[in-house]
Amino acid sequence: MTLALAWRAQRAQPPQVRAPCAPDAAAIAASAVDCLLLELETWPKPGLVSHIDRGSHDDMDAETLRVSAETIGPYFAALADGGAGGCAMERLRVIGLEAEAAMFAATSGINTHRGAIFGLGLLCAAAGARSNGRVDPALSLGATVTRLWGSSILVGPVLLHSHGMRARRRFGAGGARAEAANGFPSVYQVGLTALRRGALIAADDAEAARVEACFALIAAVEDTNLLHRGGLDGLLYARRVARQFLGQGGVGAPGWRERAGAIHQRFVARRLSPGGSADLLAMTLFVDAHERSCP
Structure with a gap:
């Protein structure tokens, strides 16, 4: 079965977070795309695009993000294959650039998922490496990224004119590159902890845990x-x-959804959009699915 056919077969299944530990690159990619779509289907998220509204963005909506997520799916599969096959960071970077080109073509030049292509793409490559036995199965996906590609991530070429790079030059921020090279500490130390806390607080509301x-x-x-x-x-x-x-009880407090919605509107009024946190939420969902299904 070709990559394209395998991808279409996976996407024909009902939406869900699929097990990313399957030794099939298309299954790993399908899980990654499902996590991007679950992030989109989460509300309220301060300032971010969702199925409810555009958030602080005039240039994209939920459908733009859905099209973008599906477009980059085959490239997640290629990254998973690359991880399984022992590809160096240079090759993974080429696949990522191809994914960006496809994304921009599908969205008429709108940057919808550049951060996710980088971070979630590396986690797909790590899942591929893990499924093929290239690393100690006791290693997390984040630790696998650090072990196999950490040093190369830090020394690779930079996008001089990206918003993230401008912010890093102006404010000295670490950004996505440092996050990835260090094994995604924000995912493991912040995102996963909060996701699982939310699942305990609101046992019958998966959206609440994502919020x-x-x-x-x-x-x-x-x-x-x-x-x-x-x-x-x-x-x-x-x-x-x-x-x-969070200090007032987060999703465990009465009326949390109304308070979160009001915060969302305050972000929109200020034109603030925590896009990096949105990418990390999708990565958190992917890692959570992997850890639940891949002992």
Whole structure:
């Protein structure tokens, strides 16, 4: 079965978070895309696009993100294959650039998922490496990324004119590259903890657990998207408001959805969008699915 046929067969199944440990690159990619779509189907997320509204974005909506996610799916599969086959970071980077080109073609030039292509793509490559026995199965996906590609991530070429790079030059932020090279500490130390806490608090509401994780990531992450849109004041404001929400009980407090919705509107009024946290939420969902299905 060709990659394209395998991909279409996977996507014909009902939406869900599929087990990314399957030794099939298309299954790994399908799980990654499902996680991007679950992130999109989460609301309220301060300032971010969802199935409810555009958030702080005038240039994209939910359908734009759905098309983008499906478009980059085959490239996640190629990255998983690359990880299984022992590809160096240079080859993975080429696949990522091909994915970006396909994304821009599908969205008429809108940057919908560049951060996810990088971070989630590396996790797909790590899942491929793990499924093929290239690393110790006791290693997490994040630790696998560090072990196989960490040093190469830090020394590779940079996008001089990206929003994230401008923010890093201006504010000295670490950004996605440092996050990946260090094994995605924000996913493991913040996102997963909050996701599982939310699942315990709201046992029958998976969306609530995702909202809890989203707020926790906003509260903790040095999000270069927030720095780009709102400067240091915007980042500090977003962190403060997210911490207040969590400190008042998060999704375990009565009326949490209304309070989260009001925070969302305050972000929209300020044109703030924590896109880095959105990418990390999708990565958190992917890692959570992997750990649940891959003992």
